[in-house]
Amino acid sequence: MIALQIALQIAQWRAWAPSLETGEAWRQWAAQPWTPADQGEQPDCGFLPSMQRRRLSRMARMALEVAWPLCEEDEQLPFVFASRHGETQRTYALLGDVADQQPLSPTQFGLSVHNAIAGQWSILRGQRGAASAIAGEADTFEHAMLEAATLLDSGAPAVMVIIAEERPPSAYDGWIDDVPFSYALALRVGKPRAGQDASSTSRWQLQLSRNVADTGATHTTHGAWPYALDFLRALHEPGTPLEHTWKTRRWIWQPLP
Numbered sequence: 001m002i003a004l005q006i007a008l009q010i011a012q013w014r015a016w017a018p019s020l021e022t023g024e025a026w027r028q029w030a031a032q033p034w035t036p037a038d039q040g041e042q043p044d045c046g047f048l049p050s051m052q053r054r055r056l057s058r059m060a061r062m063a064l065e066v067a068w069p070l071c072e073e074d075e076q077l078p079f080v081f082a083s084r085h086g087e088t089q090r091t092y093a094l095l096g097d098v099a100d101q102q103p104l105s106p107t108q109f110g111l112s113v114h115n116a117i118a119g120q121w122s123i124l125r126g127q128r129g130a131a132s133a134i135a136g137e138a139d140t141f142e143h144a145m146l147e148a149a150t151l152l153d154s155g156a157p158a159v160m161v162i163i164a165e166e167r168p169p170s171a172y173d174g175w176i177d178d179v180p181f182s183y184a185l186a187l188r189v190g191k192p193r194a195g196q197d198a199s200s201t202s203r204w205q206l207q208l209s210r211n212v213a214d215t216g217a218t219h220t221t222h223g224a225w226p227y228a229l230d231f232l233r234a235l236h237e238p239g240t241p242l243e244h245t246w247k248t249r250r251w252i253w254q255p256l257p
Contacts, residue, residue: 004208006149007256009190010048011158011202012064015232016043017183033225038181052124055107057090059083059166060117062184064124067162070188071125071220077188078130078151080161081118082144085176086135087111088168116169117164122256129156138178139246140229145206158190163228185228192256201216201257211250227251 011054017028042058043065056064063081071077090245097104110116112244115133122131130151138141141163146226148159170178192203227244234242234253242253 009192012188015185030233063164066184066186078159080132082134082163089167142251155173161187205254207252209250211245
């Protein structure tokens with residue numbers, strides 16, 4: 001039984017991870033994935049003044065680095081930021097201050113909340129439209145795309161979707177096992193329209209149905225790579241369908257002609 005079916009167009013994408021900063025590097029990764037070393041590198045974000053860059057966390061830099069070039073200078077676009085785990089590095093440092101009975105920094109706390117990056121985007125870009133911050137389970141990526149679809153149905157010409165995760169502190173080993181390395185992926189999402197140039201777009205149908213194989217367990221085994229990066233691989237393999245299951249949800253990505 002199909003519970004949901006939507007059609008989406010991926011007009012543009014950009015991604016960033018340590019040692020994976022160009023389209024060609026991601027093409028090679030998609031053909032033969034590997035886990036790059038993650039030593040805390042972060043993008044430069046040279047499009048921002050140094051004073052503004054200094055306030056950005058590593059995750060914020062990753063998100064802005066991939067999203068910034070996909071939005072025109074004076075363009076107003078709805079913004080969807082999605083991350084399952086959020087600012088784990090910043091929040092862990094705050095928890096350390098609590099344990100040490102040190103005063104908390106209001107600035108650090110304010111920038112640790114899940115919608116902080118969406119707020120920073122709105123301020124730095126002068127965006128006045130809708131901005132959402134989503135934290136789901138292992139299928140956070142699909143929930144972000146569903147949020148984009150609702151915004152498109154509300155009349156938005158396009159939606160900026162950013163999925164980002166940062167390698168968490170080692171204290172979380174054993175609890176967080178779905179972030180093999182830090183990464184950010186930005187997708188400029190629209191509705192497929194007749195007459196569009198197929199060479200510059202990627203059209204997909206997303207279906208949600210019930211995962212009848214689910215036994216009601218509290219955990220479902222996930223693949224080697226986060227779902228967002230699996231989708232990025234599919235963008236490099238025209239015509240390749242994709243299926244993700246998590247608990248009772250079965251997501252099916254089907255390429256459209």
